[in-house]
Amino acid sequence: MICVNCGDAVHGRANSRGRGPDIAWYAHCHPCAALVADQMERLDALPEGSGVALYRCRTCGDHRICRTSWRTRCHVCLDERAAGYALAAGVRLLGRIPHDLALGAQMRRFAGLTPTDAISVRAAAEFQAAVALGAELDRRRRDGWTDVTGDVHGLPWCGERTGNSSHGTWGVHERCGAWQRLRDRACPQCLPEPGDRSFAALQDTSYLLYLVRHRGLLKFGVGGARRVRQHLLAGAELVEVVEGRHADVIAAEAILKRQKREAAVPLRTWRTWRMPASFGVGTEVVRAGVPIRLANVLTNGRDVTARFATGERLTGT
Secondary structure, eight states: OBOTTTOOBOOSSTTBTTBOOOBTTBOOOHHHHHHTTTSEEEETTSOTTSSEEEEEETTTOOEEEEETTSOOOOSSOOOTTOOGGGGHHHHHHHTTGGGOHHHHHHHHHHHTOOTTSOOOHHHHHHHHHHHHHHHHHHHHOOTTEEEEEOOOTTTTTSSSOOOSOOSOOEEEETTTTEEEEOBTTBOTTSOOOOOOOOHHHHTTSEEEEEEEEETTEEEEEEEOHHHHHHHHHTTOEEEEEEEEEHHHHHHHHHHHHHHTGGGBOOHHHHGGGTOOGGGTTTTTEEETTSOOOHHHHSTTOEEOHHHHHTTOOOSOO
């Protein structure tokens, strides 16, 4: 058996002399486990007795669900010991750049590089993990649910979901305001939600990347016209809406999350701002002074802000 992160051989059972603790479903050596021991911060958001907890990465701010008796790590962030198998998805993605220049531009924006900078294998692997995470969560996202967070088996090392095992997907149902595990997309306290969608089928359909403002905060996100209107009806002000291919919108959201991670409003201050209910607990929320231009991350999108502001129906769910 090998450490999933660095490829070194490990022996024995988890937490033995020859093997560190298992983290996020995979075996780790002791040095790799120690490197990420404090990577995730536990947030006391989920109901007591649920058996799982919500964690936030101290580096990028992304969230992950994990059983309280287990250990986890960020879906996206790798580290200086990541090697071999852990970087293979990045190697594969870099091999596509000569045939897909737009993909290379997306990765450079994600990594904060100039158009002429070389893209590291680690940056490419983290971009692939971020897009895979966005796609998995969007597959479960529905109007009426906020702060959808899950546990994707295989990330950050594989670049895609590799197993059905999961600690579950949770979100806040706006109608009742409760954190709940998403089972069959239905809230047990409310009427059922619409059926499932396939990301593969959606990737070429139109989708929205939006930016709204409320008091001293900006909120960005993805969804359909109904999602944007929910924010406006809750008192937010429209700033910008860009329409593009579903797959490109998901990638653009991952880029924004990475670019604005240091500007995210700390959890402990969110409630003091009296945010609209549609903002949930403040995922993808930054202070209003932070410069955001959606067209800079969704470069092949179409600005539909004016059309939306006039009340004309946009393409989307």
